[in-house]
Amino acid sequence: MELKVYQQEVINDLSAFIDELERTEQINKAFSNFWGNKGISVHLLEDSFLKLYDNSVKGVPRVTVKVPTAGGKSFIACNALRTIFDSFPVDKPKVVAWFVPSDSILQQTLKNFKDSSHPYRQKIDSHFGSAVKVYDKESLLFGQGFNPIEVKEQLSIFVLSVQSFSTNNKDGRRVYRENENLAEFPNSYQYPDKKIPGADETALIQVIAQLNPVVIIDESHNFEADLRIDMLNRINPSFIFDLTATPRDKSNIISFVDAMSLKKNNMVKLPVIVYNHQDTNDVITSAIQLQKTLEAKAKLEEENGGKYIRPIVLFQAQPKSSDDNVTFEKIKTQLIEIGIPESQIKIKTADKDEIKNEDLMSNKCEVRFIITVNALKEGWDCPFAYILASLANKSSAVDVEQILGRILRLPYVRKHKQDLLNFSYVFTSSSNFLSTLEKIVLALNRAGFSSKDYRIKESQIENPLNNQETKESFESVSTD
Template identity: 35%
Template sequence: MELKGYQEKALERLGDFLRAAQEHDVAAAFAVHAHPDPKTMLAPDYRPLRGKDGAELPSLREVPYVAIRIPTGGGKTLMGAHFIRCAAENWLDRDRPLVMWLVPSRVIKQQTLDALKNRRHPYRQELDDAFGGQVSVFDSDDIEQLTPQELANRTCVVVATMAAARVQDIDIRDFYAHKEALEPHFIALPKAEVFAELEQADGGSGPRFSFANLLRLYRPLVITDEAHNATSELSGTVYERLAPSAIIELTATPDMAASNVLVRVSASQLFAEEMIKLPVLLEEHLDGWDVALRHALLRRQELEEIAKKEADYIRPILLIQAEHRGGEATVETIYEHLTGEDGERIDKEWVKIATGDQRQLDGIDLFAEDCSVRVIITMEALKEGWDCSFAYVLCSVSGTKSATAIEQLLGRVLRMPYARTRSQPVLNKAYAHVVSPYFGAKAVEFTDHLESMGFSRLEAAQNLPMQPALIPGGDERPALMAETIRFTAGKKPDLANVPAGDLASIRIEPAVEDGKFEVVVQGAIQPESVEAIAKLFSGKTRDSVRTSLEQHNTRAQLRETPAQKGVKFEVPQLSIKFGDRVVPVENDLLVEDGFWNPADSAGTLDTLTFDTRTQTWEIDLVERAVKMKMVQEPQAEYLSGLTGDWQEADLLVWLESKVVQNDVRQETMVEWIARAIAPLKRKGYSLGQLVRGRFIIARRLLALLDEARAQRGNQAHQRLFALDEVVVDPAVVFSFSNLAYPMRSPCPAPQEWPKHYYAVPGDLPYRRRDGTPAEEYRCALAIERNPDVEVWVRNLPHPTQFRFPTATGSTYPDFIAKLKDGRIFVIEYKGDDRYDHPKNVAKRAVGELWARKYSNGIYLMPREKDDEGRDIDQQIANAIART
């Protein structure tokens, strides 16, 4: 399965981090490669794993422990399969790693096992592709089936629940039990140092033949799926017992106080990559569950008719969340209402029940064209282990307080069929119908649910617009103000110190219950007013009220953006003429076609050395020496066949498979590799040492190839400035999407951006570590307040954004503005300390080339102060005035 852009970036960042961790230490590598804090866009501090007493666990200090944050619908589990290959090649240095895959429940465990054992499933296909089909998947309940031969020769993935390993008394869990069937793994162990690493059997007669001890021997890669469910005071202790070589957590909502978030994917990125349906159009129904259900059915029917216009088969499905027994709208009541003579009279074959007692979906392929299912009634049974991107409409008639149930059901309707945008716009959206006590009540609640699913607060508010209830053919009910929120309190709030402007927005009314009051807030209010209302409550309720008011403020402050109004924002591109054709410039258009020989420009490994005492490789660079220590495994000394039957030809073929390039012939690459590693042989390193360090050697070969490719790219890039065929044709334009803006995080500044093309600028640092405004933020403010600017956008380093070609790929200017006179203004901000860096000199050159070729184009790289002493505002104004 071809990965989406954000998935490729996540893999790339994990690989960069793991390689850097080998060269430095884990904390230093994290500081360089971790997802930045949204406020400062700087990496947070690395948090080591701690035990239940809060103390750092020394044995895990150098074990990479990171979280990959991907919202619901982003394919976390698929990414887990790809992360195995990435970790094996960039940290574990093993062809056949052992993987411990932890999941939060037995339901998800079975689902994961089914997927990984199915050779036609994308998860298993990725593993087979990565490891040549030499893959074995085990249930942790069947660990006796593991053999030493399989662990030595195959990639083994063991799926277990976190609960199976999370226990204080190790004798009461099968995970830690002594098993005679595992004895072959231990009989060849040396008796001294390795034994000390293991938990001992009763009486101290030797190691316990347990799966936990087996994992200690093989230092597994640990992948924890839905990691937010694994957080507890024992989790660090569990990880320590598993003696992992690395820990990768997958979650939509990491514990930000304890997790090391290496990669943070936003809902906006998922939408830009066509993975999820947005927005979720919310209808609140005050007239009872039967009215909500009627509207939901009509919506599903409308979508099915529209879906017939699509090239792909889509059968929209309605999910109904019923009430538990004793409620008014139970599963049985809704089923009778749908299929009975006095109800909706829906064909019974269309309706299925999925609860703990009734599992009518078992064995049904919901994607099959001959499947008749269009309505699924559940309570909470779909919250785990169920997925169908045909789900479009959610109708919740339940008063459940289970946030997890709502979030999991809402997550079902977010997934986009076939993961691509549909030609019919209504099929790119999701729909929710809910029973509500008053209009606007569920909007804030559902905003909270979307946040829990990995959306930022702004993303959640933006993508949950309120819809007036409407039955086709009937009259539209007038919508009340969606930005109204209310609370029932035991006393009146003290409004003496709230801003005067907020007094009109806060209304106090007698509650139905005697002696209590309704506090009604309409429109956005200031922080002082939020606190005045929150003080009416205590404990967790106060925190909940404060959060609800902050979410309400976000919703109330939303404005209709130029993008939502359909304003076109187009930028002519730097292009090249090929006869009558004009196409945007990409560097590969300038590089000579055909195969090339690395021997012509790539160097050799003459500066690479190996210290046999410390098992450390060292590369001597011009400015420093970089050390790369191989990960040690307790069983490495006794595993047979580590270099066993390897011949030099085998090593060359293996290295070629790791550095393969599409534009280099295989025989040419093998010849260059032999030449590149020849200095190591001349230094006297044995074949066994080279085989042991083959992963590090492969990474150094890739670095040499990258350097050679960069030289070729730089030579090609210089042709840009000499070719008359390079033009800026106003007919060849880049257009910013009026739907998708792939920001990782919205700018957190308390600032309105009325001229910005989208609701807020994305990935814009707000404060430095010292609390002063960030430079790029001040540049954005200068653009926003410039009177000549009509609309502008914070351009993002993403393939869907505007870019210029560079010698090594592309550069994405920081800001693009459209002036009131129609000119396009491209701005790339750089601080004084980076202004004259060679990379930025090259960026200026290509930006200025674009401006020279385009009569309506302006390019500027402003700084804090320019050579004339002008500040950012003055530099921008001067650039506009002089051209």
């Protein structure tokens, strides 16, 4: 897989900033010059994104790229590693601390990086001669293939969550303790002034700090708390590369990707078509009917030379807090009573993960309905997810912004001949539909898109499962 034009432009911006940094040897000046070369003065600009360089992590270059959801942030970061390491001395250990915002994204990232057939790993291997080793926190703590000799001869990627070094829990404190598995490292320490007070000489966090890692922060807007900034300072980074769709105030942005670039490159299913119904039963039955309609279109597309697509519905249930809530157990029971095979239904909540070992993109997978609450947040990636059906009570706020981004990625990064396969869909039964629309716009904004990227479809239909008009209403979706 090669970079899209807009992704290559991000790498070009990174390279241009590094060139300025090497020329000026001053981070804030390099940042100002970088934008000055584009005809923009950050000293005069009053902008919500572009400001003077923020030096929260003292003396370390930290830059941000703003890329909308589904824009390929991780692939951009994989390509950025070579650009960053090429600016360092050849003998500097090639160590990357790759931070992700949650355990679910950590597992997905680990899986992708360890898979030699995955585009991420293939790109990294091609840039570093396949001398690449990927570690999670446990393999680092136990020294599994992790020692000074290995580190010197390869690119070492540590995949870590933002909670990995938290001192507020027992697991986080393990990285500060004496560790006989890492006893070989202190003899190679090169930064005596960067030793971490209170951490043992053989502690994992001490080792990482002495390796002076390049830091990649995925979804960096989750990393702005003061304690996390303190942790970044402690681990002695050599360069910090942030990626997010929604930069925070202190972000040092060097590259913007707009939503139009993603649309032109067929990265996203837009616009979002929004239906509002009278009650949750209508939401469920209409979502099922639309899934059947989309799957029929997908089969027709495949018969005419297209690739396999199995459209998936995400049912957003309510937390178990009262008897009348539409909880995930009730939704599953209702789907089975309607006649949906149990093998097509999976639950994904904080406590129950039935899709953990499912390859949702496989033509052997049967899953067509995933029931969640808010467990499918940033980083969960399945382009086959087309429909978000939110089942909030009429009196409840519809919290669709939490997972709307999960249905935006377009399968196979190409426009499909069957137009319905190029859009994403939201069903609600909100009594305050204007409030719901505000939340959808907020969700699009958080994903890096705008209020122009949705359409309202009037739909108040009785018994949608057996109504031919429903199918025709889906066929007549307009994006004008």
